[in-house]
Amino acid sequence: MVFFKKSVSPTLLAEREQILSLFKGCDVNNDGKLSKDEVKAAFRKLKSRFPGFRTKRAFKAADKNGDGVISEAELDELVDYVLDCYEGNVALRLTK
Ligand SMILES: [Ca+2]
Ligand SMILES: [Ca+2]
16 A cells, blocks of 8 residues: 655656656666766757756756766656656656
């Protein structure tokens, strides 16, 4: 049995899933970590007008140990950052 916080809507959960699978698809060398180029590719797929800027901000927010890659443990923070930017229209951005 899984309990969700009341504030988490099904839509938001669906968006988290979409962003997660987007990032996993951008891990082109399959090392389980996201480099700056890989994150930038994800922002391009999200139709970001400033993928370089978004990538920089995303690493500031999510790369807690400062090693220049987003590991599995840091992925949640990265997803949070993307949701901060695009919550409510993730699906729209990915389908167009
Ligand atoms: Ca990688
Ligand atoms: Ca890191």
